[in-house]
Amino acid sequence: MNDLTTPIEIARPAIIEFGGGLVSAAGRWARARGLRRTLVVADAFNARRVDLLDLPGEVTVFGEVKPEPDLPNLEKVLALAEQVKPDLVVGFGGGSAMDLAKLVAVLPGSGQSFAEVVGPEKVKGRSVALFQVPTTAGTGSEGGTRSLVTDPATQNKAAVQSRYMLADIAIVDPDLTLTVPPAVTAATGVDAMAHCVEAFTSKKAHPTIDLYALEGIRLVGRFLARAVKDGADREARAGLALASMYGGFCLGPVNTTAGHAVAYPLGTRHHIPHGLACALIFPHTLAFNAPVVPEKTALVLEALGLPASSDVATVREATHRFCAELGVEMRLSKLNVPENDLETMAREAHAIRRLLDNNPRDLSQDEILAMYRAAY
Structure with a gap:
């Protein structure tokens, strides 16, 4: 970093x-x-x-x-x-x-x-x-x-x-x-958070961007559940709009990492909306990276309003629950992804070097396949 x-x-x-x-x-x-x-x-x-x-x-x-x-x-x-x-x-x-x-x-x-x-x-x-x-x-x-x-x-x-x-x-x-329905609000909100989280934990992370990244995560932790529950909550909508903009600020100089690389085949091959794909993958990549960025992982959970931790199992369970409680479908099998396509998806994701080379921990094709299977 x-x-x-x-x-x-x-x-x-x-x-x-x-x-x-x-x-x-x-x-x-x-x-x-x-x-x-x-x-x-x-x-x-x-x-x-x-x-x-x-x-x-x-x-x-x-x-x-x-x-x-x-x-x-x-x-x-x-x-x-x-x-x-x-x-x-x-x-x-x-x-x-x-x-x-x-x-x-x-x-x-x-x-x-x-x-x-x-x-x-x-x-x-x-x-x-x-x-x-x-x-x-x-x-x-x-x-x-x-x-x-x-x-x-x-x-x-x-x-x-x-x-x-x-x-x-x-x-x-x-x-x-204000017109965005709850399911789309949840998925796009997690996408904004993923931009921030991946930039914050990237090999290319930089203190000038960490400021935006961590505050974007905090805004999502504070306002996303509120906006999903009540789409007319103007303060919550404003908080998410700001989080999204901060996430965009993270993309140019730092960019995303494994989370987006692993999510992309879900959209390109199976037309799963990008935000939903990012939400489904998020717990798995954050937990995978936790051993090499423990301090930042704990800060991510804390910013989301979860108990701070860098324990792999705890990180995966807590962030999975965070997304699921927003109403996000967290199982690939429920999104009409055929199980026999997981290996092809893993191969395609592993080839997205412009993102995976930013990841703080090397991620093999077999490890990506294991993530898909865990999410299935």
């Missing part, structure tokens, strides 16, 4: 507006900048409430973002962007919408294909404005520089990271999450 003498670069949107009722700030900023031709990238639900953004001029809406966007989904919105030629792109939705919006802001007219920008800092530039408006509290994509798209041919997620994909303005209005 890094210390204060280790250099780090932290990039944040130039403007972050945070608070209930601020969604129309998108229109205010668009007018102030003289932007008149907007492409909004959204899922079907949020496409029906684009008027909340109060955008000026000509507004075109792409409302077909998939929960786990793939290359055909990206290609469809890129084709629309080539026609519209927007001067502003707005990501309006969860992480999937915001991830696609990042790519829509940098690829059209660039001469670069998606394949050419996969990896870190390969994007040449950006000539349009990019606003991000999250409507869930999970990914924190509004504050980050990374976009993930599934390649159907390989069933793996390809990651693009670029400072050019950082939003000019992020508008975090927790009131937009």
Whole structure:
């Protein structure tokens, strides 16, 4: 793990507006900048409430973002962007919408294909404005520089990271999450927590990011159960929105580790929502890492409101119970994952080196398979 003498670069949107009722700030900023031709990238639900953004001029809406966007989904919105030629792109939705919006802001007219920008800092530039408006509290994509798209041919997620994909303005209005149902609230909240936990316990952990990570975990521990119980609890919704944003801050300079690597095949192969996959895997990877990061593991449990411990069995049981009590389904067998696919999933997860190489403890393919079997 890094210390204060280790250099780090932290990039944040130039403007972050945070608070209930601020969604129309998108229109205010668009007018102030003289932007008149907007492409909004959204899922079907949020496409029906684009008027909340109060955008000026000509507004075109792409409302077909998939929960786990793939290359055909990206290609469809890129084709629309080539026609519209927007001067502003707005990501309006969860992480999937915001991830696609990042790519829509940098690829059209660039001469670069998606394949050419996969990896870190390969994007040449950006000539349009990019606003991000999250409507869930999970990914924190509004504050980050990374976009993930599934390649159907390989069933793996390809990651693009670029400072050019950082939003000019992020508008975090927790009131937009009031309509999120309990099950999605629980799963996305655990996803936000997983971003924070994995960054906090990563080989690449850094004191400048630990601050955000630990506070994000505390916010989830304090507010997630409240928001699941009462979706109209505006304070709880605001706490989770802040936790999600802090989790997004963790992703650029540090990123996630084994938890996300082991969770990814559940989404790419079996279309399990990302937050649910992360929640199901979380107790197993945190417990696995506990022996090599005992102090930080104990702090994670304490931040969640659980008794501090670094004992493997205690960590697994306590965090499993934390997720299960939120109503999260914690058994792969109940999510229609065939048992005969576990070995293939373990092989694919083990190949995600960009994440597993960050993990504080080496994780073999057999150990990943054991996690899947324990979760089955």
